[in-house]
Amino acid sequence: MMLDLFDFYDKMERNNILLSFKGDITSDLLTSILQIMESKMDNFQEEPKTKKKVYNVLVECLQNLYHHMDEAPVDSGENGRSAIFMIGKLDGAYNVITGNYILNENVTGLKSRLDEVNSLTKEELKDYYKQILNNGEMSLKGGGGLGMVDIARKTGQKLHYTFQPIDEKVSFFSLNIKVTLNQQ
Amino acid sequence: MEKFTLEGTPKTPTINFDLGSGVLEIKGRSIPENSIEFYKPLVDNLEKYGLSPKPATTVNVQLEYFNTSSSKCILDVFKKLEAIHKGGSSVTINWHYEEDDEDMLEAGEDYQAIISVPFKMVQVAE
Secondary structure (H helix, E strand, O other): OOOOHHHHHHHHHHOOEEEEEEEOOOHHHHHHHHHHHHHHHHHOOOOHHHHHHHHHHHHHHHHHHHHHHHHOOOOOHHHHOOEEEEEEEEOOEEEEEEEEEEEHHHHHHHHHHHHHHHHOOHHHHHHHHHHHHHOOOOOOOOOOOOHHHHHHHHHOOOOEEEEEEOOOOEEEEEEEEEEEOOOO | OOEEEEOOOOOOOEEEEEOOOOEEEEEEEEOOOOHHHHHHHHHHHHHHHHHOOOOEEEEEEEEEEEOHHHHHHHHHHHHHHHHHHHOOOEEEEEEEEEOOOHHHHHHHHHHHHHOOOOEEEEEEOO
């Protein structure tokens, strides 16, 4: 297959993608990505407040991928452990877009969690966060379901997502998080 | 005097716990993928300290970032401190946040609402 590289480039350019990656998400990779994004934001001379917000959201989004990409291994050889993410800056907002496979049996559960988070007001999110934080449960991965609530709280935006059915076993989950600059 | 210290890394905070003087300092970033593993030694040391604590215990938390994976571990640390506070050592948690960092202030207030230990919100310059 011959890839149309310019087509990729052009689409990324038009969406002002600062950084993109597809492949295995490792701890070291995340360390590097976070460092790169920090220096990019320094170069853009972003307000400390903006930098912190974007950084926090990035950490949660990327660590979500790190923790959950194993749950739906794809049979196709080298792509056994793979996910994608892109970070862009467009129209005064940072966009963090992530994509990974998810087992079909887990789609309903995740979807209802995301919808629940999206249905809550700022105050309700705060209470919900404290409730999950204090319920004593902790997943082995440590997150315990706080990530999405935290992202919604910090961005003040709804979580945009899609589930694309792939086959009888898996779907592809995409999450698009927008961090608006100079928000209240 | 017994001390427990951990050098900070890009993903984990510096920890200085002077068990002899009852001062614990947590400073930097706390964004490890596996935070349970990272915080376990601190929780263990707090447990040990709790057996014969100093009359006053001071805790200085000055985090630049922390992830949600750390947030539960930080709560575990505070719960140990709450037990120490109830056990007779007077514990104070100084929660530092940078000017303009409302998220960090709010995070401190979340803990304050959950934990029965006196919290002081300390604003620091950027």
